[in-house]
Amino acid sequence: MPEKHNMPEGAIPCLDKGFVRLVDSMGGDEAIVQAARVSYGKGTSKVSQDRGLIRYLMRHRHTTPFEMVEFKFHAKMPIFVARQWVRHRTANINEYSLRYSEARDEFYYPDPEHIQFQSALNKQGRAGKVPKKLTDKVMKYFREISERSFEMYQELNDAGLAKELIRAILPVNLYTEWYWKNDLHNLLHFIGLRSDLHAQYEIRVYSDAMAESVKKVAPFAWEAYQDYVVDGMRFSRAEQNLLETRLPERVIDDIVEDVAYQITATLHNNKPRKDGELYELYQKQGGSDVESDFQLKWDSGEIELGNVRELKEFREKLTKMKK
Numbered sequence: 520m521p522e523k524h525n526m527p528e529g530a531i532p533c534l535d536k537g538f539v540r541l542v543d544s545m546g547g548d549e550a551i552v553q554a555a556r557v558s559y560g561k562g563t564s565k566v567s568q569d570r571g572l573i574r575y576l577m578r579h580r581h582t583t584p585f586e587m588v589e590f591k592f593h594a595k596m597p598i599f600v601a602r603q604w605v606r607h608r609t610a611n612i613n614e615y616s617l618r619y620s621e622a623r624d625e626f627y628y629p630d631p632e633h634i635q636f637q638s639a640l641n642k643q644g645r646a647g648k649v650p651k652k653l654t655d656k657v658m659k660y661f662r663e664i665s666e667r668s669f670e671m672y673q674e675l676n677d678a679g680l681a682k683e684l685i686r687a688i689l690p691v692n693l694y695t696e697w698y699w700k701n702d703l704h705n706l707l708h709f710i711g712l713r714s715d716l717h718a719q720y721e722i723r724v725y726s727d728a729m730a731e732s733v734k735k736v737a738p739f740a741w742e743a744y745q746d747y748v749v750d751g752m753r754f755s756r757a758e759q760n761l762l763e764t765r766l767p768e769r770v771i772d773d774i775v776e777d778v779a780y781q782i783t784a785t786l787h788n789n790k791p792r793k794d795g796e797l798y799e800l801y802q803k804q805g806g807s808d809v810e811s812d813f814q815l816k817w818d819s820g821e822i823e824l825g826n827v828r829e830l831k832e833f834r835e836k837l838t839k840m841k842k
């Protein structure tokens with residue numbers, strides 16, 4: 520665990536000596552909605568409608584309203600993690616400079632459980648338990664190289680050599696620090712890539728910590744990002760062709776039928792209808808069950824609610840598949 524004494528207040532510990540701390544944020548879900556309403560015209564702003572609008576924007580990749588929310592983090596991470604992190608070009612960064620300031624004796628030493636073999640399947644991954652003897656050797660080498668290089672650095676620094684040059688003998692497990700500011704759209708993109716299991720464990724830890732701030736500052740946007748981007752699925756043209764030709768029409772019809780029930784139930788939930796109006800409403804949504812079957816299903820209470828607009832979009836996609 521990280522050394523607590525070096526941890527600023529409110530920081531989330533990361534790796535053995537690092538952290539992420541949300542320094543400041545501007546806006547939240549309400550700022551996304553406020554910006555979006557400029558393009559869609561003014562409307563009412565009930566919380567449920569805000570959520571619906573944010574989900575609509577995310578679904579349709581209308582991304583600029585998400586850029587209205589800003590996050591500023593203070594983070595401390597090993598240089599090899601910063602090296603990956605800095606590839607995310609849309610952020611504003613200011614980093615601790617080893618040209619002006621002395622390096623500190625702070626190196627990343629992995630926990631034994633994270634010392635693994637090179638994965639045979641994934642060129643960018645780890646796999647397999649390493650025998651204790653070899654784990655001990657890895658940890659010893661990490662310590663030896665870090666301590667020895669730092670001694671050399673100090674010796675050259677004491678002799679008055681330029682810091683900007685002698686820093687180059689320090690290994691990339693040395694900790695650095697920075698302030699990193701980005702907007703929500705690009706931060707979600709960062710988290711999407713870096714919290715994914717394909718990303719390196721050491722950067723995932725930071726990405727997961729930053730996700731905690733996003734969840735608090737913009738919970739609807741976070742939820743929508745999970746639903747439509749992280750857990751959503753898109754089909755290529757070839758995949759769609761295959762589905763269109765191989766999926767039996769009756770299966771599509773069954774799903775359309777379920778959607779008709781869900782739309783009806785959701786409309787009824789949003790604005791209650793009289794019992795006598797429900798079957799007609801269901802038929803208008805493309806439902807084809809006879810009235811007695813409709814009544815049986817309706818009375819079962821098993822119909823899930825959803826978002827009317829989203830369900831209609833889904834129905835459109837399903838209908839297109841039948842052509």
Ligand SMILES: Cc1cc2nc3c(=O)[nH]c(=O)nc-3n(C[C@H](O)[C@H](O)[C@H](O)COP(=O)(O)OP(=O)(O)OC[C@H]3O[C@@H](n4cnc5c(N)ncnc54)[C@H](O)[C@@H]3O)c2cc1C
Pocket residue numbers: 606607608609610643705708712713717718719
């Ligand atoms: C698992 C994993 C493995 C990786 N492996 C490698 C690797 O082997 N080698 C390697 O070099 N990198 C690697 N990367 C880094 C990767 O290629 C990207 O550089 C990094 O993820 C940043 O993504 P980005 O460019 O989308 O993000 P950002 O730089 O934050 O950009 C966000 C978006 O803005 C737009 N954008 C930003 N700048 C420009 C621009 N100049 N021109 C056009 N559009 C722009 C793009 O739409 C981009 O998606 C890896 C990343 C991951 C997550």
